[in-house]
Amino acid sequence: MAAVAVPPSPQVVDVMANRRVPLANLHNATNSPMRATAIGGKRQRSHASEQRDLTYGQPPAKKLMVEDDADARRSGLVRRSAAPPTALTKKLEAAREQKVASRTTRPNTRGPEVNASNLETIRNWQRHYRKLFPQFVFWFESVPDDIKSKVSRQAQILGSREAKFFSREVTHVITARPIGPEFDSSSSSIAAKGTVNPAQLESKRSVFDNALEIQKTGGGDILHKAKDLGMKIWALDKLQRMLDTMFNTATGEDVTQYIARNGATALQPTARRDLQKLLEQEKLSRPMDRDYSVAAQDMIPLRGFYIYIHDMDELTRPVMVREYSKVQKKEDGKWPQFRVSGNYKCPFIEDREAVRRQQIEEQDARHARRMANAAPRTRAVTAALDEKRALGDNPNLARRSNTTTAVPIKEENTECAGVPKALQTTRDGIPPMFGSAQASLRTMPRFIGGxxxxxxxxxxxxxxxxxxxxxxxxxxxxxxxxxxxxxxxxxxxxxxxxxxxxxxxxxxxxxxxxxxxxxxxxxxxxxxxxxxxxxxxxxxxxxxxxxxxxxxxxxxxxxxxxxxxxxxxxxxxCENCREKFNDFDEHVVSRKHRKFAVTADNWMELDQLLAQLTRE
Amino acid sequence: MAKARASLQRQAEELDIHHDDVKEGDPEDTLDESADPLEESGRTIDTSEDEEVDDMVSEDIERFENSFVGINKRYRLINRIGEGTFSTVYKAEDLEYYKYNNRWDVDERERRKWSSPASKTKRSARKPHYVAIKKIYVTSSPIRIFNELELLFDLKNSDSVCPLITAFRHQDQVVAVLPYFQHQDFRDYYKDMKVSEMRLYMKSLFTALREVHKKKILHRDVKPTNFLYNKWQTRGVLVDFGLAEREGTEWHQCNCTLPSDERRYRIAHSVYAQNQQAGHQTTSYPKNDTRGSRRANRAGTRGFRAPEVLLKCTQQTTIIDMWSAGVILLTLLTRRFPFFHSTDDIDALLEITTIFGRKKMKEAALLHGQVFETNIPSYSEHGHSLEKIILWCTGRTDSDKNAPKKELDEEEKEAVAFLHKLLECDPTRRITADEALRHPFITKAYEDSEADDDMVDLNEV
Structure with a gap:
């Protein structure tokens, strides 16, 4: 009994896990810089998360593993492209160097040490700053152009602006230079709020170093001017960290929605993301990226016939997903396909009558001709039938079959077999059979079920x-x-x-x-x-x-x-009351709606236009 | 069996992510579904007074007149002739016609041009003049109404666009007065329209679209019901700008606007490409997706939406209307209306896939940064040629193996060549309205119309 008690599911999970390759980890794929690991929420409860909690306890070891992982992958990348170093690989190399350099000074804010309680704090922090960002006007000082454009673009997504010139409208000066202690007070607002301050995680430079820097630049420093004007002075690092945290969607706060709402024309911050960034992202936010069983649980595999249209960078939800059950013959599939249909009708809607006509014609073409002669009578009967149906009686309903018949349009050069005959029947002007017009109408889904x-x-x-x-x-x-x-x-x-x-x-x-x-x-x-x-x-x-x-x-x-x-x-x-209503007539006389209707303010803009539209 | 079906249904529900992106009561959602392609547009051939008016309609008219104080002094409502998604259109007699300048009245202008001075005064004194009154539903926001009227106002001097005579408001009820344009119901002519007539029809449509597009306006709802065509006058007007918008509204960078090498680079370095390289095969999607959904305006009518609209391109241009025009031409050539059933956007895209095949759709999707994956067996790699589809739809596929292969006639072949340019899945390669008007298929319309009038003989003599 005990032997039987081994649950089969872990095995399944293992199998699935083994099929996966590091980068192909789909869990990752669905992840994006704007998203992040679903640390909070459901998965916490899963069996797998217990394992992860263990890892949480050992951040240093974890970090090591991540590094190794990345190195291995990096070499893997080089190996994968068998071609000699191209401009592309060189570009990648360059990007890598740059990133490695910058990473060393960057704290791992989204690393494994982030726990669930922290998440809430981050979330609050994100909310707070999402509100504030649109008011920020940044001015970049001694920031390399490439970094500046990237950071600026990200900031724009959050609604802030970049001032091209130093002026009073600037709210924040971003500098790549180390900031002296005299500026520190203005830059620690986050800490003062008691929320996570990514800047606090790192303070490598000694006060002495800073003092040296200040001396070098001298008293005429623009930073002094900025301080005098009450601007905040932030280190570039700090802004980058803040932006990273803002775009961290692990908290469930999704910045992309913000983008959509604001219709920012700016590039998505990740639009220029390449493999290097992807790897970095993986490193920062996927402590368990080798734990495929976790990933598998969150993914729904498409097993039948499907259509799946998704973002190539997995930044957004799939645009379309639909699965159809497998069928023996593709003609039986419920997906859209050309189907047997009468002339003048939608070719994607099956017309059972056409099939019947076709069959009958196959049996006896002359029979069909006789029906043609009987056309006027048929029509009268049809009208009669029509009235009958109007009374709710529907003799043909029962005949409706659930099967569908697709037109076998074959791949190039193969003619479709039976179809043309059915089509020709109508084409010759032979009226449909008894009551067929109605029947065929009913066959179309649009006439079913009201x-x-x-x-x-x-x-x-x-x-x-x-x-x-x-x-x-x-x-x-x-x-x-x-x-x-x-x-x-x-x-x-x-x-x-x-x-x-x-x-x-x-x-x-x-x-x-x-x-x-x-x-x-x-x-x-x-x-x-x-x-x-x-x-x-x-x-x-x-x-x-x-x-x-x-x-x-x-x-x-x-x-x-x-x-x-x-x-x-x-x-x-009702767009005006922004509410759903059960009855139109009732709604339009409701107090709320009437109030909207008679409030002139609501119509001011429109009235101005209407004034131009008066008849001359 | 029933159980299996039930589970299938449940599955389908889960799968229907596509619709989940519509948040409840979210005013931001931009999916405006226009009326159905088959929507009754009202046949306005009959101008006689003894029109049969439905009891319910007259009740409706009565209520409208009562709610809108003073409207019956200016207009006499006759019948309800159309119902859109956001409005109802009535036919009405313009009681104050002679008080105003009626530059909009093309019919009158035409008539005056051809009639003798004597009959001019005599007839116009008695003849009632009709207008179309568009009652915009009171649940529409002033912004929406403003948008429509503002665009119409901007287009007031444009050829082939239904001009706005005037518009006014009583509290929340806004009414637009438009010329009453006599036309035939599309369903009366799509079954037997000659190619020469199609040229004229399309020419008229493109003339309207060129004007609209020149102003950088997307109509968004081009379909037979919104193009009132009078085949006797070979003139049509584009109506209903309820879903129209200016190009650039709420744009975000979409891959399709990038230079092609940049786009290729991004595709090559996309998450998807990495996964492919790594040999990842299984297709699956996240169960609890917390990512934001891609948002794009998809307003329009099912079956007429361009692939980029369905794929949620975030930088849609006026060229989307040209696809819709292509669907109309396809409808005319195949004599199938509606051609696309398109219950929803997924079905719509799959129906397009049926024709153009997986390869093209994959390319079209990648253009907008989307990966198109399907294993549905009905869709071949390269699809079917439009020629074959037209032959099949018109019942000209060979029933007899010995019979000579049926072919499209020369005119149809010309039309198909042109149709290819309209139904181009890549919006950047699709023909513009201006280009279309210079295309041989359309320029030939002039010659044909002259030939039809037997004017050629006269000229020769």
């Missing part, structure tokens, strides 16, 4: 009129999308997947709210709008004219419309 957006015809589970009204007054206010909860989105996905239509409406339908969702869930069948009807008739492949049938249909629609309908809620989002 999904209006997918259909684009504003299908509704009530009447077309109500639907239109709903749209007319609320329609997808921009926020409706935003206000749509994740749960609702998921719900929608579920609905549609059940209908074998892998279609999630990305936004518009959100305005439909729960009513249509519920309807969809219950498989209520939507009633056709006039537009739908017209479309249905167009599907017959005949020239549209105002026929008796159509008038009849219209009358039927009108009849239905006259029926008293319960007031339907019109949910949406």
């Amino acid at each position: 999904e209006p957006v997918a259909s684009g015809l504003h299908q509704s589970n009530i009447t077309s009129a109500i639907q239109s009204q709903m749209i007319s007054s609320t329609a997808a206010a921009p926020g409706a999308r935003a206000g749509n909860s994740k749960e609702v989105n998921q719900l929608k996905r579920k609905v549609l997947e059940r209908n074998s239509a892998p279609s999630v409406n990305s936004g518009h339908s959100s305005t439909m709210g729960d009513a249509s969702l519920r309807a969809a869930l219950n498989q209520d069948h939507p009633q056709p709008t006039r537009a739908a009807k017209r479309k249905a008739q167009e599907t017959l492949g005949q020239v549209r004219e105002d026929t008796d049938e159509e008038r009849k249909v219209r009358k039927a629609v009108a009849l239905r419309r006259k029926k008293p309908v319960e007031k339907e809620l019109k949910p949406g989002y």
Whole structure:
């Protein structure tokens, strides 16, 4: 029993770990200079973190290991590029030298010694400085140009400016020279706040050294001037450390969001990052970078058929991820692909009727011809069917199968076998079979489950009129999308997947709210709008004219419309009140909204424009 | 089976990261979904008075009139002719037409040009004049409304752009008055439009886009419903600038604007490239992703969004509209509307992949610093040629192996050559509106239209 009790999972983890190669560590890949190790939060609880805690206890040893690691990797890099030293490798070398030099003077602020309680402190510090940074105007003094541009760019991302010339507007003077003690008071504001001061971690220069420096530069130093003007004087190192800490996302404070919000046109600080920086980052923030089991736990592998579009530098979340279950035949896959569809219709939406027509034609082409002759009758029947459907009866619904048929467009030069026949059937002007127009419409996902957006015809589970009204007054206010909860989105996905239509409406339908969702869930069948009807008739492949049938249909629609309908809620989002509402009509008369409406201030800018737009 | 499906669904939910970036109630989110491509635009051919007005519509009109004090003194609302995402459009009679200067009225200008002086005064005295009244929903922010009206104001003298007659406000209700432009519903002509007509249609569209793009404005929602085309006048106007924006709005550096050698360098030194070099194979994504999501304006209509919009390029230019124009031409050539189903952005990109293949998409993605990875078997490396897709969509694939291979006709081939330039996945290589107007496919429109009018014979005589 005891022997059996060995849990299998660690083995699995090991296997996965062994497959990985140092740099390929995906855990790292998802990491970025702006992100960082997820030290806090969930992983703390994991089994693996216990191991890590041990390491935390021994920072020096840990650091050693990191160094070794980096050296090994560095040599690995050289080996990897088999080509003779190119301009590129030289560039890398140069970057490395420079970085090694600078690193020696840099404290490891994000190193293993950072523990969870520290994290909170850092987070607070980050928040604090994120607010302050936009007010900073830096002026760089004796800072090498390359470093200056880099640092300045990072600072810009945080909202600060760089003054090209020394003036009163400067708030901070950044110098690469050592700062004498007389300037120190102005530069220790962080420490005074009781938060983590990266500068405190390092103070290698003796006071004597500093004094010497000061003597060298003399009393006319611009730093004195700066001090007199009440500017803060920071060492370049300090600013660099602060920036590093600001961009440390281990705390969960994500500076990238800040960037997005502020629309800073500046380069991302990491945009110029190369492998060297990557390695450095790894060194600084990945104490456990060899512990792949940790990484594996946080990654969801894509095992089926997938689409995965992600940032090449892993700075942002993937733009798209979706996985589809594996299928025997690719035609059965739910991903978008060309499918058997009737003429004039979307080629990505399967049209079961087309398949049926195709089969029938294969059986007997002449039979199809006879159907052609019977066209007028068919059409009348269609209209009748239409009315029947309007009453909620839907004889064709049951016929809808869940299977999908993809068009086998083969790779170059291979003709698709059966498809053309089906297409030609319609092309020859042979009207679809009995009731086929409606049936084929239903086959399209957009007509299933009352999904209006997918259909684009504003299908509704009530009447077309109500639907239109709903749209007319609320329609997808921009926020409706935003206000749509994740749960609702998921719900929608579920609905549609059940209908074998892998279609999630990305936004518009959100305005439909729960009513249509519920309807969809219950498989209520939507009633056709006039537009739908017209479309249905167009599907017959005949020239549209105002026929008796159509008038009849219209009358039927009108009849239905006259029926008293319960007031339907019109949910949406109000950009002005910045809130979601359950009912448009109710919202627009609400106190908050009315107050916005009558407050002239809100409309000042617009009114100025409107004044220019008066009719002449 | 049901259980399996349920778990699949759960999986799909987890997977749908794509949508997670939409934060609840986040006003910053810029994904404005315009109305559906199939959205009823209102057919405005019929100007007769006995239009059938739906009960609900007249109720709606009545409510609108009551809420907007004094509007019925100036305009008589007749019918609701369109519903956008942010507004409803009504057809109305302009009751004060003769009080004002009506430079915007092209129809009237045309008419006066051709009619005799006598009939001019006689007819115009009786003839009602129509306008389109756009009621912008009161839940739209003043900033959004300002943006739209300001852009329209800026474009007031632009050819082929629907001019703004006036706009006014009553409390939170803002109304824009636009010319009532007679046009045909796209669905009435996409099935049988001749290539010669397509030239004229596209020419008119590009004329409008050239004007808009000259002002560095992205329309963002180019689609048949927003291009009201009158094939009898071979004239169209671009409408609905509700999603339009100026180029450069909220730009951040995107890889696509870098010089190509710099871009190559960055790609070669990206995290992804390192992983590839290290021979890392497994594809996986982080479970609890704390990174910020890439943000870019993706407003538009499903199925008409350019690849760079779908890939969240952070420096989108006016050229995105040219892709949308390409989708329209593709629709016309394949006679399939809508051509793309595109339930969401992922589907949209995959549908584009279906046509252009994995290789091109991979390149297109890398251009914007994105890695495109898929193992979906339906997408071939090189995709399908547009020619083949058009043949297939129009049912001209060979059913009989002995029959001669079906081909596009010469005009269609010309169109396809042009289409390639519009549906270019690399925005930097896509044809501009100005270039398009100088392309042989479009310049030939002049000759063709003359030929159609039988003017050639007359000239020769």
